[in-house]
Amino acid sequence: MHLALPAATASQAEKNFFHLVGDVLWFGIALAATSRFMSMYAIRLDASPLAQSLIISLPGLVLGFSSFFAARWRNRFHNTDQAVRLPGILFRFVFLLPAFAPFFPPELRVIWLVLAVAIPAFPQGIAGVIFLTFMRESVGDSKWDNVNTRRFLAMNIGVAIGALGFGALLTRVVFPLNYQIMFVIAFIFSMASYYHVHHTRSIYPTPKPEVPADQVTPLHKLPGFRRVIVSIVVAHLTFLSVNAVVPLALVERLGAQEDFIALYGMFELMGGAAFGLFGTRFTRWLGARRMSAIFMSLTALTPLLTALSPTLGITLIGAFAAGIGWTGTITGLLGMLVERTPSHAMPRASARWNQLAAIGIFFGPLIGGLLANSGVDLAHVLIFGVTLRLVGAVVLGLDAQTVRDTWFAITHPRLALAAHK
Numbered sequence: 001m002h003l004a005l006p007a008a009t010a011s012q013a014e015k016n017f018f019h020l021v022g023d024v025l026w027f028g029i030a031l032a033a034t035s036r037f038m039s040m041y042a043i044r045l046d047a048s049p050l051a052q053s054l055i056i057s058l059p060g061l062v063l064g065f066s067s068f069f070a071a072r073w074r075n076r077f078h079n080t081d082q083a084v085r086l087p088g089i090l091f092r093f094v095f096l097l098p099a100f101a102p103f104f105p106p107e108l109r110v111i112w113l114v115l116a117v118a119i120p121a122f123p124q125g126i127a128g129v130i131f132l133t134f135m136r137e138s139v140g141d142s143k144w145d146n147v148n149t150r151r152f153l154a155m156n157i158g159v160a161i162g163a164l165g166f167g168a169l170l171t172r173v174v175f176p177l178n179y180q181i182m183f184v185i186a187f188i189f190s191m192a193s194y195y196h197v198h199h200t201r202s203i204y205p206t207p208k209p210e211v212p213a214d215q216v217t218p219l220h221k222l223p224g225f226r227r228v229i230v231s232i233v234v235a236h237l238t239f240l241s242v243n244a245v246v247p248l249a250l251v252e253r254l255g256a257q258e259d260f261i262a263l264y265g266m267f268e269l270m271g272g273a274a275f276g277l278f279g280t281r282f283t284r285w286l287g288a289r290r291m292s293a294i295f296m297s298l299t300a301l302t303p304l305l306t307a308l309s310p311t312l313g314i315t316l317i318g319a320f321a322a323g324i325g326w327t328g329t330i331t332g333l334l335g336m337l338v339e340r341t342p343s344h345a346m347p348r349a350s351a352r353w354n355q356l357a358a359i360g361i362f363f364g365p366l367i368g369g370l371l372a373n374s375g376v377d378l379a380h381v382l383i384f385g386v387t388l389r390l391v392g393a394v395v396l397g398l399d400a401q402t403v404r405d406t407w408f409a410i411t412h413p414r415l416a417l418a419a420h421k
Helices: 007-034 037-043 049-074 086-095 099-104 106-118 121-139 141-172 178-199 225-242 243-250 256-285 286-300 301-308 312-339 342-375 378-397 400-411 413-419
Strands: none
Touching: 007 037, 007 086, 007 106, 007 121, 007 141, 007 178, 037 049, 037 099, 037 243, 037 378, 049 121, 049 225, 049 256, 086 121, 086 413, 099 106, 099 121, 106 121, 106 225, 106 378, 141 256, 141 301, 141 312, 225 243, 225 286, 225 312, 225 378, 243 256, 243 301, 243 342, 243 378, 256 286, 286 312, 286 342, 286 378, 301 312, 301 342, 301 378, 342 378
């Protein structure tokens, strides 16, 4: 718990809160270009299902690899304010590089698109690790849940604006010029986002451990942190397992075009925004672990309705469920991370978050992509994704004692039976 702040510091804390929310509002507008229309762009460039999965998954592998360099990069600077700047600029080129794909020969366009999202993931991995610590140092633990909820709300509003604007652009300008203009505009908005990052200041510096480096407690030995490790991997792996297949199914099975993809994104964002309005209450009421499990189960509606719906309209319910479900899941996971991580261990925990998420981000999309690429019907792939997401929800909801009791019952069935008599 922090002591009362001097007036000047308290004023900076309020400014930090404003800038952290402003950052994701502008970033959300830019993010619509990649999160909502990158799959359509790949489809228009004749990318295979496997290539589409790589566009989503390969950046995850790069993110996980680059996060190992985050601590070394951070140690080159006096504070996190300085450390986050250069990688924060460089990774935003993910919004610009895809615009150059049409300039390549047809056989190289998809390859360039994969590289265009993978290369900026290296600085993004470094920036992501540092930024979690930077956020905590900017607002402190007391406002952590509040700023995360507001950021999710602002992010969804931003992506909604971007989805509507870019959707209108894509339907009114010929291909590929429409996508090229969109990516250039997205890059400009991403730099507006960086303006807010640049004006955010650290006011709660992370304390250095009071014990020698060789005696620092490993993260997996911190109370409850193993549960965090499992939850991060499982959530990302199961949620992303069919993410690349959903837009492919909307296009190939139901004939969706860019205007519907924009509308689909709007409903998904409405779900995220709905959570943003009431997310803090859910966290206090359910607790971080149970909240992540309950909202993860909601995401199973998305592939289910996409697989079974005879019309595009019904899939919008799944889009809303995906928005509110994944936003709630991530909020719960972040809550678990902060609850079970001492302040001095936050830089290490941030790096571990990125590394663990990278496992799910890389392997998750490959599951659906490889199945679709091998000729399995898209509806069957989506139903398999439903199962994975529900299994993921169950795993997220298990507490440590239940896991121990279950494992004991499996390994020692007679003793477990005798204990219950």
